[in-house]
Amino acid sequence: MRPFPQGIVQALAAAALFGISTPLAKLLLGSMSPLLLAGVLYAGSGIGLLAWMALRRGLRHSAAESSLTRRDAPWLAGAVLFGGVLGPVLMMLGLARTTASTAALLLNLESVLTAVLAWAVFRENVDRRVALGMLAIVAGAVLLSWQRRSGVSVPWGALAIAGACLCWALDNNLTRAVAGSDPVQIAAIKGGVAGTINIAIALALGYRFPHLLPVLAAGALGFIGYGLSLVLFVLALRHLGTARTSAYFSTAPFLGAALAMALFTEHGSLAFLLAGALMAIGVWLHVSERHVHEHEHAVLAHNHRHRHDVHHFHAHDFPWDGQEPHTHPHVHEQIIHSHPHYPDSHHRHGH
Incomplete structure (x- = not known):
């Protein structure tokens, strides 16, 4: 029996932490604006990881991770812009306009867009099995986004989430270029910068912080669902590459959808169940791939x-x-x- 690759465990763990954060974030949307919530989530990630870095300082010697260099700055800046600023804002706006379970499943588009960019732009190998998995996930996302209503209705919530997925796909491919460096440092910088920018924009637009408890809850959720998840995701990138890491990360929406249905007593329609089945097939095609030559x-x-x-x-x-x-x-x-x-x-x- 061949050993279970370390990168798969890290990618699945990252998916689990991020997956449960989506429906939990929806619970907090009633207490603050989507833009402010996005900022607090990332700020909590940055603050928590900076504390982690402070605690571990002096405890590691030769086994320490390599630090970021000046050559990494353009890649990290792009990752912060798309993944830390634009992506979370679009996600919170979309989450405010659609059900938590549907939003969670739509996040599967991130893995598809990540793989397409990895293949078309960054020249990473994507074979037939991975491509078929992408098609199944896209079909499920289209089924989720389609609304059977009288008249013409634009699914703005679904489009916003799709935009967030595109931003995170760019983020994933840019982050791969610096994945050999300290993942905690990468995630801490992204969280701190993105959180500061989003909070500053929200305050400039007139939004204000709610009571302390929702802020602390959002910060803690950001540390777990965004910070720790990103650290594990970067580690998985080293071992699996961008497209495959995102394929394993595709399990996150199913965890989020299941938790959403329990928290909000949402009942899956036939279209929801069919979309989930298509996406599950796509994920299985990804994770069952074996590449050797x-x-x-x-x-x-x-x-x-x-x-x-x-x-x-x-x-x-x-x-x-x-x-x-x-x-x-x-x-x-x-x-x-x-x-x-x-x-x-x-x-x-x-x-």
């Missing part, structure tokens, strides 16, 4: 946390105590071999 690793120099394995058998030019994992700049020599793999940071070859 002979491939070549070119010479590569980079810095990230790693263990000595088939891809890391380099020597050290400094005293090393044998601790695993450890972090330092290292060079990968050219190698040709065959094994099951994903388009992670060491498998970005062409096909």
Whole structure:
């Protein structure tokens, strides 16, 4: 029995934390505006992760994660803009105009758009099985968005959530470029900057903070559903690549929809159940993929946390105590071999 890849566990855990945050965030929409709520969610993420960084300082040595560099700044800035500012605002606006369970399932569009961008723009391999899974998820999303009403009705809530998914798809692909760096640092910067910007805009528009309890609840939810979830997502990106990580992350909407139906006593219509079935098929096609072929690793120099394995058998030019994992700049020599793999940071070859 082949081992369960670490990246899959991290992606599923990220999905679980984010999935439950969607219906819980809807509970808080009555106490503050969507824009202000988006800001508080991300601010809670940033503050919580900054506290985590402060607590861990001095406890790690050679096993510490590599820090962000100046070359990472453009990628991180784009990720903050799309994923931390525009995405959450659109999500809160859409959530205010549609049911929590439908909104949760519509979030499956994020994985589809992420995979399309990864393949078309960032040249990540997406095979037939992944493509079929995308089509099934899109079909489910279209079924959810269609409204059978008299006259013409524009599903603004669904369109806003789709826009949020596009923003997060851009965010996912931009974040992959810096995924080798400290994931806590990445998520803390994104949360702190995005939270500050969204809160400032909300206050400038005349919105005000509610009582302390809803603010604290939103901050705690942001730390768990956005902060910790993003840390796990970045770790999964290292092992699975962008499209596959998002495919596993597609389980989040089902958890959110199930919790929403329990919290708000929402009953799934036939269209809702059919959409859920289509999306479940799409996710299964993604997670059951097995990719193996002979491939070549070119010479590569980079810095990230790693263990000595088939891809890391380099020597050290400094005293090393044998601790695993450890972090330092290292060079990968050219190698040709065959094994099951994903388009992670060491498998970005062409096909």
